[in-house]
Amino acid sequence: MGIQIKVFGQLADIIGSDELQLQDIDDTGTLREKLISDFPKLANYPFVVAVGKKIVNGNQKLNADDVVALLPPFAGG
Amino acid sequence: MGIQIKVFGQLADIIGSDELQLQDIDDTGTLREKLISDFPKLANYPFVVAVGKKIVNGNQKLNADDVVALLPPFAGG
């Protein structure tokens, strides 16, 4: 299954784009592994995954139409 | 001993003046008694006595050159 991912802040610097399309991703755990395998530098940067504008704790199944985003630490205020 | 007293807020309404001169007042306890005897309505109103711009707790001796003030409850802010 292919999913579309929005990428923000420092993570977009590392990945080199603010959007990413990945194939064969069934859940957020697999997503994390695939990302770190494709972009090893990511292993050194804390980030969270948001699905449907909610931050995922633990592992969560993904559907093709899910809005997925990679978020680095927040710096608002 | 005569002392000069500044009177503020509601207390000035009750006493009818924002200044007061009293004779034979040796301490703040005597001052309080004399005030309530001269202005019986004062007994129903909480007030504090300040000497030298400091609020007096308990009884304090008074000197002729002390700056004495009667203060009703504060309402700043």
Place this chain on the structure above:
Amino acid sequence: MSEKKRHKVFVNGAIGPDFIAESIAKHSSKKNIGAHDIFLGQIRNDIIDGKTVQAIEYSAYEEMAEEKFHDIREKAFAGFNLSCMHIYHSLGRVKAGEISLFVFVSSQHRADAFGACRFIVEEIKAQVPIFGKEIFEDETYSWKINTE
């Protein structure tokens, strides 16, 4: 410490939004500040025994009040890590909807700004000899007492 210099706290009548804006603008040159906390006291049109407050007329034992404001400043600078602080309080008549107290605290970090601002407001309400006549629409009045 030049930041701790005293200015006059009491102002005549209401404190206008433009005055507040100017105070904020002046702080843009202090680039070590990260957080401002501003408290504004506004006159409420409370209803007391069926009559509506249209204004408060403030008076004060000014000499003692200035000394108390000074003490509060010293305590705030001792207790919190502040870049600067300003207090303004109205004397005279301030109408419902207008502002009578402006406390402005600036710090590198927000915890100090929040903590100090609240401390200062509580101290002003409790310690400073300021008196307020709540004036009703028919020009009768009653004397305000700080409670909350």
Place this chain on the structure above:
Amino acid sequence: MSEKKRHKVFVNGAIGPDFIAESIAKHSSKKNIGAHDIFLGQIRNDIIDGKTVQAIEYSAYEEMAEEKFHDIREKAFAGFNLSCMHIYHSLGRVKAGEISLFVFVSSQHRADAFGACRFIVEEIKAQVPIFGKEIFEDETYSWKINTE
């Protein structure tokens, strides 16, 4: 409750003192308000590895941020007795000394204004996906992380 209506939180560039003054002035018609607490976040010229921050460039996951701001509003109104509240946050470049966050909380009494304002600021820092590039004088940058 018309007071709870949402407005756009994000503004382009710095938040000016005049904008803050206008917001304050608008509240003079709300005569049940007794206390305003205003928090302003100002950009510091921090020194990081020997280089001075001259600006922060803010970006956000805007759709999620708007949802989070809405949640924070709801929680603030549920937890505190408020007359109204407003949040504004900058996107894009804000220079050192300029203001990037403006939280404005109004209530009948000061305890609610103080409590809610602090709650809202902490929630924004922790919950809202906003990102900041600290830009140095040579135009290199590092990514800001909220700590304090």
